[in-house]
Amino acid sequence: MNGSNSTPPVDRNLLSPQNLRNPFPLYKELREHDPVHWEEAIQAFFITRYEDVVEAYRDPRLSASRGLLFQHQLQGLSPDATREFMQTVQHQMFMKDGPEHVRLRRQTLTGFSNQRIDELRPILHRIMGELLDKVRPHGQADLLKDIAFPMPALALAELLGIPPEVHGRFRAWSEHLAAFSAPPLGSNPTELATHANQTMVEMKQYLMPLIEQRRQTPGKDSLSLMIQAQDQGRMTPEELMANACLFLFAGHTTTTDQLCNGIYDLLTHPDQLQMLRKVPGLLKSAVEEMLRFTSAVPAISRVAADDLTLHGKTIPKGSLVFLVNAAANRDPAVFTDPDRFDITRDSSRQKHVAFGFGAHHCMGAGLARRELEVGISMILERLPHLRLDESKPADLKWHSFGFRGFNSLPLRW
Secondary structure, X not given: OOHHHOOOOOXXXXXXXXXXXXXXXXXXXXXXXXXXXXXXXXXXXXXXXXXXXXXHHHOOOEEOOOHHHHHHHOOOOOHHHHHHHHHHHOOOHHHOOHHHHHHHHHHHHHHHOHHHHHHXXXXXXXXHHHHHHHHHHHOEEEHHHHHHOHHHHHHHHHHHOOOHHHHHHHHHHHHHHHHHHOOOOOOOHHHHHHHHHHHHHHHHHHHHHHHHHHHHOOOOOHHHHHHHXXXXXXXXXXXXXXXXXXXXXXXXXXXXHHHHHHHHHHHOOHHHHHHHHHOHHHHHHHHHHHXXXXXXXXXXXXXXXXXXXXXXXXXXXXXXXXXXXXXXXOOOOOOOOOOOOOOOOOOOOOOOOOOOOHHHOOOOHHHHHHHHHHHHHHHHHHOOOOEEOOOOOOEEOOOOOOOOOEEEOEEEO
16 A cells, blocks of 8 residues: 555544544554553553453452552652652542452432432523523633633532532642542642642641531531441541542532533534434433533543453553543444544443443432533523634633543633
C-alpha cells in the first residue's frame, strides 16, 4: 500500500494533548490490540473493554482503596502536608471494600432514595428557573459559571440541609479536590496537595457546627440521617465527617461537568438537538446517551490486592489499575455504532458504566439523572435559539483522564 494513503499510527501516549482532548481513537486502538495497557509514564494499567471493566468492578482482587494512588502523588512530600486530607479520606466509603463499604453505604442510602429525589424535583425546577431568569434577558451566558456550577450546589444544599448561601464556597473546594484526585498535566504536586489539605480543613470547620446544630434539631435531610446513624453506633464520628465531606465534593463536580458535556454534545449534533426539541419524550434516553458518549468521569482507579492475570498479562499485587469507563462505553461489542451520538439509543439494552458498576455504583446516580433531566429540559425550553458563542470559544479542561468537562462554555440565544 502506498505510504501516503495508509492510516497514520495512533499516538499511544495517554497524556499527550491530542489524546487528552480526544482520547477515543486511542481507546479504540487499546480495546482492539492492548486491552490491558501498561502506561509507563503513570505506572498504571488501563483496562478498556466493556466486559473486562464490568468484571473488574466485581473482582475482589481489585480494591477500591486508592491509597496507592495518593502515595504515588505524595512522593517526596512531608506527611504533614496532607495529614488532614489523608486522615479524612481513609474513612470515606469510596475507599472501602466488602462489608465496611456496605455498612457505610447503607447508612446513607435513605437520603438518596427515589422518594427523597422525587421530593427534590420541584425544588430543582425552581432552582433552574431562577438561574435561567437571571441570564435569559442578556442573550448570552457562560453555561458553566452561570448555570451548571450553581445548580448542583444549590441542589446539594437542599439534600443535605445546607444553607444555600454557602454554595459559593463549593467552587474552590471542588476545584482543589478534583485537581488533586486527577492532577492536570504539568501541575505542581506540592501545590495540589497543599490546596487539597486546606480544603479538608475548611470543609470540616464548616461542617462541625452544622452537624452539632442538626444533632439538636434534626430534619429529613441526608445529613440528619447520617447523624442518626452515628448516634446509634452504626458510624463513627470520623466516618460521619468524612462522608459528609465526600458528598459535598462528589455530588457537585461531576454533575456540573456532565451538564456542560451534555449540552455541548447536543449543540454539536444539531440533528439530535432538533429531534429532542420535537420529541421531548426522548429526554431520558438523551440523558443516558450523554452519560455514555462523554462521561464526566472517564476512568476510576483500583489497586490490585493480589496478583491477577487478564488477557495474558499479569497485574502484580500493589499495581494501580484504571477502569476506563469512557472506553468501555464506546465498545462496539456492546454498543451499536458506538461513536455515533444517538439520543434514541435503547439504554435498557445497552447499559453504560458512566456511574460505575456493582457494589460501588454511584450512590448519587439517581439525583444526577434528575438534575440533568430538569436542567437540560428547562434550558431547551427557556432558550429556544441556543447555540455556541463562536466569538468566545469554549475553554476545555480535558487536561487529565480522571475528569472531563469545561472551564467555561459560552452560549448565545
